[in-house]
Amino acid sequence: MSTEAGTQAQNRQMRTAGKGKTYDMAYIGIFTVLIAICSWISIPMEIPFTLQTFAVFLAVAVLGGKRGTLSVVVYVLLGAIGVPVFSGFTGGIGIIMNTTGGYIIGFIFSALAMWLIENLLGRKIWVQAISMVIGLIICYAFGTAWFMLVYMRSTGAVGLLTVLGWCVIPFIIPDAVKIALALILSNTLRKPLAGIIGD
Numbered sequence: 001m002s003t004e005a006g007t008q009a010q011n012r013q014m015r016t017a018g019k020g021k022t023y024d025m026a027y028i029g030i031f032t033v034l035i036a037i038c039s040w041i042s043i044p045m046e047i048p049f050t051l052q053t054f055a056v057f058l059a060v061a062v063l064g065g066k067r068g069t070l071s072v073v074v075y076v077l078l079g080a081i082g083v084p085v086f087s088g089f090t091g092g093i094g095i096i097m098n099t100t101g102g103y104i105i106g107f108i109f110s111a112l113a114m115w116l117i118e119n120l121l122g123r124k125i126w127v128q129a130i131s132m133v134i135g136l137i138i139c140y141a142f143g144t145a146w147f148m149l150v151y152m153r154s155t156g157a158v159g160l161l162t163v164l165g166w167c168v169i170p171f172i173i174p175d176a177v178k179i180a181l182a183l184i185l186s187n188t189l190r191k192p193l194a195g196i197i198g199d
Contacts, residue, residue: 024067031059031071032078036085049171050087053139054178056107057114057132061186064123065115072111076104099154100167102146109142110135125187132179140168 038051060068075085076096084091086104096104117131144163151158 027063028067028071028074031055031063031068032074035059035071035075036078039085039087040089042087043174049174051178052087052107053136053175054182056110057135057179057182058186058189060111060114060118060135061123061128061132061182062189065111065118069108069111069115072107076108079104097150099147099150100143101150103139103143103167105146106139106142110139113138125183128186129179129183132182136175136179144168 035052035055038055041051043049043051056072059071062068063071079085079091080093080096082092086095095101113135114128114131117127117134121127144160144167147163147167148158148160151163
């Protein structure tokens, strides 16, 4: 009887593990699609911006570091192989190799930084706020360095302040708003999903 009970317990664990992996794949897929949709949404201003950053932060905040980072990686890989998931319904390795492609790659480093901070300090809302700010700075830094390198090779040298004026400074306030929205929405979504995706 003890052997039979042990076998039944093991089978239940295997079913639970399989169910957990299915949920993981489903939520990673859902948030990959969400990032793509938010990339397509352009807010008309003097310099238009998308909700891409918001979706990246939301994915990591809701799903946790591992699953959130995987959703970002899948999104970037889909775009790299030509699926039109990037801004303006574009895709392909050429988009990434262009001047602004570093900001797309930077999303992965942002997610990794948030994952690391989550592992060190937990998932309290103030920790997530700090991790999003740090992730944004990392994305800015990587994307700006990439822009300068590609621009220098294709056009000529360009100053750091000039690139910051083109690619970073106009987006600081909108990105701060996105961080605030991601924090509020992630805190709301995590409670009903906690039993499925963990906390």
